[in-house]
Amino acid sequence: MSLDLVDVTVAPSGGASLFAPVSASVRAGQCLCLIGPSGRGKSTLLSMIGGHLPRGLTGAGQVVLNGRSLVPLPAEARRVGLLFQDAPLFPHLSVGDNLAFGLAGHVSGRSARRAAISDALSQAGLTGFETRDPATLSGGQRVRVALMRALLAEPEAVLLDEPFSRLDVALRAEIRSFLLAHIRARGIPAVLVSHDPEDADVADHVLTLAPWGASQ
Amino acid sequence: MIWLRLLLAGGIVAPVLAGLVLTLAMALRPEASGFAVAGIATSLRLTLVTGVGATLLSVGLSVPLSLWLLPKARARAWLAPFLAVPHATLALGLAFLIAPSGWLVRLVWPLDLPPAIVTVGDPWGLSLMLGLVLKEVPFLTLVTLAAAAQHLLEAHFAAGQSLGYPRSQIWRQVVWPMLYPALRLPVFITLAFSLSVVDMALLLGPSHPPTLAVQILRLFTATDPDARFAAARLAIGLLLVTGGAVAVWRGAEVVTARLLLNRLRKGMRRVPRGAGGAAIGVSGLILGGAAVLVLALWSVARRWPFPAVLPEQMTFVGWQQLVWAQTAGETLLIGLAATVISLVLALIWLEAEDRSGSRMRGGALIVITPLLLPQISFLQGVAQGFLWLGVPAGRMAVIWAEILFVFPYVMIAITGPWRAMDAQQLAAAASLGAGPMRRFWRVKLSLMLRPLLTAAAIGFAVSCAQFLAVLLPGAGRVQTLATEAVALASGADRRLSALYGLVLALLPLLAYGLALGVPAWVHRDRRGMRGER
Numbered sequence: 001m002s003l004d005l006v007d008v009t010v011a012p013s014g015g016a017s018l019f020a021p022v023s024a025s026v027r028a029g030q031c032l033c034l035i036g037p038s039g040r041g042k043s044t045l046l047s048m049i050g051g052h053l054p055r056g057l058t059g060a061g062q063v064v065l066n067g068r069s070l071v072p073l074p075a076e077a078r079r080v081g082l083l084f085q086d087a088p089l090f091p092h093l094s095v096g097d098n099l100a101f102g103l104a105g106h107v108s109g110r111s112a113r114r115a116a117i118s119d120a121l122s123q124a125g126l127t128g129f130e131t132r133d134p135a136t137l138s139g140g141q142r143v144r145v146a147l148m149r150a151l152l153a154e155p156e157a158v159l160l161d162e163p164f165s166r167l168d169v170a171l172r173a174e175i176r177s178f179l180l181a182h183i184r185a186r187g188i189p190a191v192l193v194s195h196d197p198e199d200a201d202v203a204d205h206v207l208t209l210a211p212w213g214a215s216q
Numbered sequence: 217m218i219w220l221r222l223l224l225a226g227g228i229v230a231p232v233l234a235g236l237v238l239t240l241a242m243a244l245r246p247e248a249s250g251f252a253v254a255g256i257a258t259s260l261r262l263t264l265v266t267g268v269g270a271t272l273l274s275v276g277l278s279v280p281l282s283l284w285l286l287p288k289a290r291a292r293a294w295l296a297p298f299l300a301v302p303h304a305t306l307a308l309g310l311a312f313l314i315a316p317s318g319w320l321v322r323l324v325w326p327l328d329l330p331p332a333i334v335t336v337g338d339p340w341g342l343s344l345m346l347g348l349v350l351k352e353v354p355f356l357t358l359v360t361l362a363a364a365a366q367h368l369l370e371a372h373f374a375a376g377q378s379l380g381y382p383r384s385q386i387w388r389q390v391v392w393p394m395l396y397p398a399l400r401l402p403v404f405i406t407l408a409f410s411l412s413v414v415d416m417a418l419l420l421g422p423s424h425p426p427t428l429a430v431q432i433l434r435l436f437t438a439t440d441p442d443a444r445f446a447a448a449r450l451a452i453g454l455l456l457v458t459g460g461a462v463a464v465w466r467g468a469e470v471v472t473a474r475l476l477l478n479r480l481r482k483g484m485r486r487v488p489r490g491a492g493g494a495a496i497g498v499s500g501l502i503l504g505g506a507a508v509l510v511l512a513l514w515s516v517a518r519r520w521p522f523p524a525v526l527p528e529q530m531t532f533v534g535w536q537q538l539v540w541a542q543t544a545g546e547t548l549l550i551g552l553a554a555t556v557i558s559l560v561l562a563l564i565w566l567e568a569e570d571r572s573g574s575r576m577r578g579g580a581l582i583v584i585t586p587l588l589l590p591q592i593s594f595l596q597g598v599a600q601g602f603l604w605l606g607v608p609a610g611r612m613a614v615i616w617a618e619i620l621f622v623f624p625y626v627m628i629a630i631t632g633p634w635r636a637m638d639a640q641q642l643a644a645a646a647s648l649g650a651g652p653m654r655r656f657w658r659v660k661l662s663l664m665l666r667p668l669l670t671a672a673a674i675g676f677a678v679s680c681a682q683f684l685a686v687l688l689p690g691a692g693r694v695q696t697l698a699t700e701a702v703a704l705a706s707g708a709d710r711r712l713s714a715l716y717g718l719v720l721a722l723l724p725l726l727a728y729g730l731a732l733g734v735p736a737w738v739h740r741d742r743r744g745m746r747g748e749r
């Protein structure tokens with residue numbers, strides 16, 4: 001079980017890649033932390049792995065997850081979970097329905113699905129939050145719900161795009177250890193994009209994105 | 217803002233209310249009950265089936281179409297000209313296209329005689345529904361795309377896809393329902409319009425018996441003096457039918473939302489849907505384009521016997537004789553007057569709000585009411601009210617009546633950009649010593665040039681498309697291209713009616729062209745003023 005990147009680059013049409021080719025291997029339960037100055041394309045690299053590259057950007061290289069090559073697959077077939085900076089939840093659905101949308105389809109039966117959702121909420125320390133409006137959650141609560149929604153879909157890897165950057169410093173450490181503990185417990189590889197040196201300290205590997213043309 | 221309130225109350229609210237009250241008063245007269253109207257049950261059924269059916273279909277088709285257009289800025293640009301084509305033009309072109317002797321049949325039919333089938337005016341109202349759908353789908357799609365621009369949709373799509381859902385399913389199950397609250401009012405406008413449309417129903421709908429709205433118009437314009445009381449009674453009936461339809465729709469929304477939520481909770485990932493939106497967009501474009509093209513061909517046809525695919529002889533005599541020029545001039549004059557007055561009203565409103573620092577309460581209601589009521593249920597009353605005020609049936613009355621429908625669209629088009637205006641620019645102007653007047657004339661109007669002209673083009677297109685608002689307050693003394701095109705359609709001269717229908721579409725298209733071209737020319741050396749893209 002591992003996520004492998006081989007010479008991955010992303011370039012605007014007709015231009016040079018945003019960063020030097022990236023090669024890395026993240027094993028199950030491990031966390032790779034991507035650092036580098038803003039504008040270098042850290043989030044773009046995550047989009048490339050998850051299959052969310054915007055129009056006008058083209059990726060190259062190999063992305064292999066548990067032996068499956070991801071590049072030819074559409075985003076929905078990659079089984080790669082995603083957690084954004086603002087951890088946006090669907091604003092018109094309750095917290096419970098956001099999680100129900102995430103929960104894998106093979107969990108069938110109304111009561112089994114309800115149980116899975118309330119179990120996930122308890123694990124996040126949010127017991128009984130099913131009917132809450134996402135707009136009433138605090139930043140930390142929203143990140144935890146968003147992670148649970150991503151994990152309920154049973155992904156084979158998770159990508160985290162600065163999920164702590166909007167949280168205040170005191171909360172950051174708590175949420176960080178919560179996220180990493182859950183990802184380790186699932187035994188899946190994770191890639192974390194960050195500005196924060198403390199994030200790099202707790203990760204298993206750290207990779208600094210180099211500008212295009214620099215030797216790796 | 218008292219005086220502004222009075223102005224809007226007197227100019228917009230009072231005519232609508234007076235129109236309703238006068239129609240109601242006529243309906244309650246004893247003469248109304250003694251008048252038997254044949255086939256009224258069929259008329260009611262036709263109205264409900266075509267009105268509700270066309271709205272359901274239009275909403276249903278706009279869902280995949282707007283998903284397809286979401287990332288396509290260039291394809292989206294095709295929607296505006298579609299919206300600019302007046303109902304009468306589209307209906308006329310469609311009639312020439314799908315009639316048993318129409319262009320479509322000529323293209324495929326092997327025999328020398330037209331097939332013995334009924335298409336235009338079919339007893340089920342299918343042609344009418346097709347015409348309505350062709351006109352309403354672009355409207356609803358444009359509204360959907362405008363609502364979508366208010367959200368960071370790509371983040372939601374990425375989140376949904378990372379959970380294993382294809383874009384088409386995310387759109388149908390999550391994103392579109394999220395946008396629906398912003399679409400509700402436009403859907404109700406579509407519903408009210410489809411239930412009470414007259415010009416399209418005259419051109420495409422059945423006639424024995426016709427839809428309720430057409431029946432009401434027939435009775436209002438009948439020679440029997442008692443008929444108009446029966447007409448008023450039916451007009452109030454149509455108002456109640458519309459209210460009932462809106463209420464039922466509202467109930468159906470709740471049930472549908474429940475069903476959608478239950479399905480979403482099951483978490484089933486479906487296979488991506490194919491090119492539904494592309495198919496809808498392309499076929500709509502072909503159908504609408506062919507409708508306008510066939511009008512162009514008929515307008516220059518001297519001889520065009522049945523099985524021939526193209527006219528055997530062409531002539532430009534219809535265009536050269538300029539018989540249409542006077543009517544076009546009248547349409548232009550009325551359109552310009554209604555648009556300019558509406559635009560001035562809208563600017564006074566928005567500037568008054570800016571200066572007082574508060575929004576006018578109940579403003580949205582003033583704007584939207586005339587669009588949510590069936591036109592025929594109050595326009596005859598409006599015409600009568602004008603008479604009492606000393607405004608005789610004629611051009612003035614028509615302009616005032618059209619403002620009731622032009623002003624809402626102008627106001628809607630301009631409010632968003634106006635409120636999104638960069639406040640820092642205005643603060644900068646004020647700090648340079650520019651007072652409110654100078655800020656309004658020199659800064660706001662310049663910054664707003666493009667949205668103002670777009671709003672004007674929309675208003676002008678709405679004015680050109682008005683049919684009842686010309687017919688009833690004009691009392692036959694005012695002819696615009698829309699009323700002439702509809703009147704000529706029942707005659708034998710296909711060339712002339714095609715010509716009127718085409719000129720009717722050219723005027724608003726020209727206005728849209730100016731609304732695009734003038735700001736582009738004025739701002740040719742100002743990259744920051746060339747819009748979002």
